[in-house]
Amino acid sequence: MKAEKAAEKENSSVGSALAILAFQWRRRAATILAIAIAALVAYHVMFGANGLTIYQKKKNEDRALKQQIMELQQQNDQLQQRIQSLKSDPDTIEHEARTILHYARAGEVTSKLNATSR
Numbered sequence: 001m002k003a004e005k006a007a008e009k010e011n012s013s014v015g016s017a018l019a020i021l022a023f024q025w026r027r028r029a030a031t032i033l034a035i036a037i038a039a040l041v042a043y044h045v046m047f048g049a050n051g052l053t054i055y056q057k058k059k060n061e062d063r064a065l066k067q068q069i070m071e072l073q074q075q076n077d078q079l080q081q082r083i084q085s086l087k088s089d090p091d092t093i094e095h096e097a098r099t100i101l102h103y104a105r106a107g108e109v110t111s112k113l114n115a116t117s118r
Contacts, residue, residue, distance in 0.1 A: 046052050085092040097103040104110045 044051065048054075086096065102110065102112075
C-alpha cells in the first residue's frame with residue numbers, strides 16, 4: 001500500500017510537471033503568435049495598399065498637382081488679359097498688325113532684310 005501511494009505520488013508529480021511544461025509551451029506559442037500578428041499588421045500599415053509609403057507618394061503627387069493647377073491658372077489669367085487687350089486696346093492691335101501681318105500705315109514703306117548665307 002505504501003508503494004502504491006508512493007507511485008501515485010510520483011505519477012501526480014510527473015503529471016503536474018507535464019502540466020506546467022504544457023502551460024509554459026502554450027504561453028510561449030501564444031506570445032510568438034501575438035508578435036507575428038503584430039509584425040504583420042505593422043508591415044501592412046507601412047507597406048500595404050493604403051500604407052504610409054503610398055500615403056506619402058499620394059501627398060507629394062497632390063502637392064505637385066496643386067502647384068501645376070496654380071501655374072496653369074496664372075497662365076490662363078495672362079492669356080485672358082492678352083485676349084482682352086487684343087479686343088479693345090488699339091496699341092496692341094496695331095502692334096500685332098505690324099509684326100505678324102506686316103501691315104503698314106498709309107505712306108509708310110516697309111522693307112524686309114534677308115539673311116545672307118556664307
